[in-house]
Amino acid sequence: MNTNGTGVESLELIVVVAVGVLAMGWLSRRTGLSEPLLLLGVGCLVGLTPPFAGFALSPDVVLFLFLPALLYWEALTSSVREIRNNFRSIALQATGLVLATAVAVAAVAHALGYSLPIAFVLGAVLAPTDAAAVAAVAKAMPRRILTVLRAESLLNDGTALVLLAVTIEVVTDERPFSWSGTALAFVESYAGGIVIGSAIALLLIPVRRRLPETLLHSVLSVATPFLAYLPAELLHVSGVLAVVTCGLVTTRFGPRVIGSDARIQAIAFWEVASYLLNSALFILVGIQLPAAVRALTSVSLAQAAIAACAVSVAVIGTRLLWFYSVPYLVRFLDRRPQQRDRRITAPQRLPLAWAGMRGAISLAAALTVPAVTAEGHVVEQRDAVVFITAVVIVVTLTFLGPTLPTVVRRARFPEDEVKTAELTLARCHMSSAALRALPELARRLGVPEAAALRMAQDIEDRRAPAPGATRRRESMRRLELALLQVERDTLRDLRDAGRIDDIVLRTVQEVLDVEEVRLGRKAHHATAESSQDDPARS
Template identity: 35%
Template sequence: MGASLLLVAVIAVAVAALCRRYGLSSPLVLVTVGLGIGWIPELPSVALEPELVLFLILPPLLYSAAQESSYQAFRANWRAIGFLAVGLPLVTTLVVGYVAYLVVPNLPLAAALVLGAVVAPPDAVSAQAIGRRLGLPRRMMTLLGGESLLNDATALTAFRIALAAAVGATATVGEGALTFAVAALGGLIVGLLVGVVVSWVRVWLTDPPMETAIGIIVPFATYYAAEELHGSGVIAVVTAGLYLGHRSVRLGYATRLQDEAVRKSIDTILESFVFLLIGLQLPMLIDGVENESWTQIAIDAAAVLAATILVRIVWVFPATYLPRLLSRRIRDREPPPTPASVFVVSWAGMRGVVSLAAAFAIPVYTETNEPFPARAEILFLTFVVVVGTLLIQGTTLPWVIRFLGVSGDEHAQDRLAYAAAQDRASREAERRLDEYAAELTDDDPRRLQVVMLRKWVTTQRNVAWEELGRGPEDLGESPTSAGARLRTEILQIQRAAFIAERDAGRIDDEVLRIALRRLDFAEGQGDRDT
């Protein structure tokens, strides 16, 4: 099994690399490749293990997304995020479950609601990737990101309640609400405690490799601790990630740079792995329903897929506009969203690996040792919803965004805000340099350092203001850009010279690594300045 998972990971990363190289949508290509590989004879099957997804893949992805999220934006849009992350999964559970109860033969209502809860949480990884590439407005990206952080907790809690009823355990509406409240509160407390402790430890250590190592362990430990205490592991990881991301300004620059590089690498591997794993599940799922009527299965799949897509559209529009109609405070505080932007959010409902993991977690037998009703059909229908939404909504979402003309103009606003902030920061730095220079005599050699630092601070300010008048269509090279290009060429010449010295045997590899590290930092600093 370990060798098979390693092979899946290698293929996934290779396919993802090709997709990034040629500008293709990685999730869609990976699922398609997985579908093709799954039918190759003699290849060992790779079953999706729920524990693998829920304990090893979901926590780091949630943690990374939470760290990259804005706590301020999250707080400012809590109402809209709540409608998407709490209200929509519950409504989807009920609507899709009832549709499945009506169309799937011999499917009890409790088991149908299990299916509804399984397909309730959208996976916004691909939607956010498309949105970033096409320049969706920041508020829409905040809503999609906030939804993806919390909807898993809602859906998985609903899944547990529906599953308890389906296997014969008692579960009332009141008990379900209490379970959700306890899980949410427990996850929030655990996440905050972990965030506070880890933040203090990382600042106290001042050891970048160890700080990053702790950061890698945090999502797994947080998720496990919350689940063991009957809290929501998802909410705990998200809370810890938001807190630590907000407090990351207290870390050293080396830790922040290292954290970002490690986090993005891990995200790339895990995201690629799970989408390829989704495609590989088809053959074994078909084996589970091979004795059923394919005409009936096609009708069931079409009905459940349509209900899953439509319930999101029907929910998002009223949830967006009704609060504005009922509250003048909301109308005065928030600009009215356009119908086009609302439709884009409603269309970004692709499902992912969490749905399949929950489906595979359905037990084979109930509390009375009876086979779980229509388990094979639920697994297959979940797969159809996941792949169907990825292929239908995922492939058309870029076209929908372009056709409706939904885009943000935050880039220009960000450059203006950055230039103004950089100007204030530069003036503060120049004031300190003037104070320091006033303490030096005219022949003090430290004056040269003050002059060099002044030039560097001035360059930072000039670059920020130059960028305001330069868009992607401006092909001319600014004076600062020309200087940065020359600086890079000089660094490359020095790097080649050090390598030649090593090759000639005049320095060893350890000296070369020291030299390259210093040149790399210098080149990185030049990239950040421009």
Template identity: 40%
Template sequence: MFDSAACVFPWVQKWDFGYVRRVGVAVGAEILIGGLLVSVAALAALARVLSIPYPIVLVLGGAAIGFVPGLPHVELDPEVVLVVFLPPLLYWAALSANFRDMRENLRGLTLSSVGLVLATMAAVAAVTHALVPGLSWPAAFALGAILSPTDPLAAGLVMRRLGVPRRLVSAVEGEGLFNDATALVAYRVAVAAIVGESFSLGRAGLVFVAGAVGGIAIGLVVGWLIMAVRRRTTDAQVSLTISLLSGYAAFIPANALDASGVLAAVTTGMYVGIRGVPVLPAPTRLQGVMVWDILTFLINAVLFVFIGLQLPSAVEGLAGHTITALVSYALSAAGVVILVRLAWFFVVPYIIRAIDRRQSQRARRVGARYRLVLAWSGMRGSVSLAAALALPLTTEAGAPFGPRGLIIFLTFAVIFATLVVQGLSLPALIRLLRISDDGAEEREELRARLAATHAALAHLDELAGQEWTHEDSVDRLRRAYEYRKRRLGVRTGKISDEGYEDQSLAYQQMVRAVLEVQRVTVLNLRNEGEISNEVMTRIVREFDLEETRLEI
């Protein structure tokens, strides 16, 4: 075609059609990425309208998009999830974790992150090995390891929206933070057996302990180095860039040294979370929270859409199985995953109570209603799918790894079942059990704000007598903190209201109205060319910060 065109249009001969093809591929990739982001935004907005956790809507939407005729097939490289997407998610989750609740619930967290993962892996392996003809023990254990880690995002969103006590939210999120490490180490041992390496229980235990200790050690070293660098960094953009790369700085070296990259990233995040607040300047912390909130939402949203898009791939390569058999395998795998978790939360606590009768242990007990919610919050997600897709194509002898397609299908089926069935029914279960916020977190916040305000007033008294302070400035600042102290006192019940809260709300409404007038004035000056866009942005940002302070 191009030769005949060149006869009529000689300048066509000068075209680099390889370049044209490359441009076409690039444009196609841009269209695909743009379409994916538009889909994420639309599905997330739909989830908000329907009051459904957005991971569920994203998975369903991705599955629907995956079967649209004519659309290109999207392959999800497991390395992208495990090396590109996972480290920042782990780092930020650890950075913002509730350290006190995790410390108080350390035993339960350890049992769930290790014991429950291994119990789930063993149960899934036993059932699928018995049920699926020809499924070897190494393949069955690989499937069990793949299905054992939880993804707490959907459950956490439901719990926060319904005002579940903080202790439950911390338990679910803490478990999801650490069980990936156990599952991925077990997965690595099972895959080694698949490709022909010798297996022994002692060697598997040694690999697990070495990986865990190595990951924690690397995470501590990287965390210390990051804080040493950030202490000497005054530029907010540079400090934020270091923050965004911190998860990778821990995860990648740990993986290269056969240690647990998951534990390395989590340890680094926890170290920086504990040590970072006194070191980092306020503008850096404010920018960091905003950037991380957007980044983690986008990463999670894209991952859940990708999970749905993998459905066409999940049903490929299953020609040797009937639909009836596939459905029975999927229901069995999902049922085992759910039932093992239910049994764990209703059997293990009583074993612990029988062994440990100390008063301190009794204070940590969780009632049956709370345990049922925890047991029903075991959704699976992106880590499971990435591990399934990372299974080898062949064994060490070069023979095709036959069960690979079936394992991918069963993984998708369990992710789908737990996200949709458990995710959609969890709100109804919470309402049925009448579990609501106990107000502990709000009371703690008010106490902390009041203590900080008292400290500020005491320090103002110390500053008042110094030469460099001005009496008017000190009085103005003292009045502001006295106002805050009275308002917090009303909210804590230490000061009678006497209409003060109504006055406070009226004051906030008045300040917001004045700030809005100022914003409009500055915007009009920009539109009329009196000031630059940069000046307008800087001034409006100050108004926004002032309005945000009204919530304190």
């Protein structure tokens, strides 16, 4: 990460970011304020301090470190089935909407006096939505809508980065623009990224099967997005598509080859890592904002501010126009019954249109624009591109982000009954399979008949709880937790008295921790089922 010789050490920056993430996360949870906005604000304040006055966010750090990791985790936690069922909508938004936004932004910028090539660079930079920003504020949406948004934000980065590469080549005089060349670049980038991502994921399946330790599984999980991204970038195809495809294929085949210990450890790591990376990006963007203002020299601040406001309107307006025009055209052309069942109302379409926040990927893309052409000429208005991009990020996060939850509530989405039904179906089928297998397994393993009968009753209770069974299980759970606490206190007393070593304490404590986590998860299911036992609470 480049600090341009200001003397700011990397360790100092890490400490500042970590403290900012902790403080703003706590403040957001206490006040209900938008966490991305708070992080952006604290970053901006940090950027105004003298030690960080010359801070320059390296685009390589964002595009080669942050982006693969975040895309991979988003892909791992996406629904392959929902993506397949909504592929047309996702593909249209990830390609058509990106191109439409780029053209709209370019038209506005060109009308305000920017050269056409640099206007299209700005359009490509601001075309994609930000996966981190969308994920941070769109959690209250129904599963299907959220999947569409997340998949769009995963894939539109690939479209925008290809478009940006083409426009940069035009700006730097490396090659003239041609429609056929651009179309070929898109096809090669998409196809190459998908092939490489699929190949890496499939090649790693036998590796995952043969890894002997949970720790090595976790190391491979961390390395996987970069193993997919690097060869794609070296071959000049879409690293974004490679990572996303790799994540989706891993999601599909992972349950067959990844053990429970490795999965629990990997999920815990990725949840922390993705939260930290997302939050750090917002702070780093904020730190960069004052530098973007100071670097503005090609146009006046007032002119750039007017252009930024106009471009912000174009970005938001294009998305609104898209969602209230293109889907209706598709609806007119496709009248199949299965498509009619998936339609949503106009108010329910607004959250999709409103979730158009831009973020660090756009700023990193703007910073990749070279300062000079291939012939050594200065790229005019590059500083304005960075400034306008930074302002649009702030505007969308400030205007769209905090208001999105209200828009979602007013859309009045129906309750996701499909998920509830599928959870019930899964539990019933699992319990039935376990009950069928229990007698043979108990006989083979030498389990006493009485113990097998008790286990069968427990399985039956989980599948179809008898009246009051949930409350009894909850009472037993609380008793077990209380007994665990007694054991913990005793363990600490033994250590404090010098009768056992710290290593022994940690060994036993690990067993107690696993048991407590298990009991905590049981509480979640007990709460969900309690309304069936107690009508007064329904």
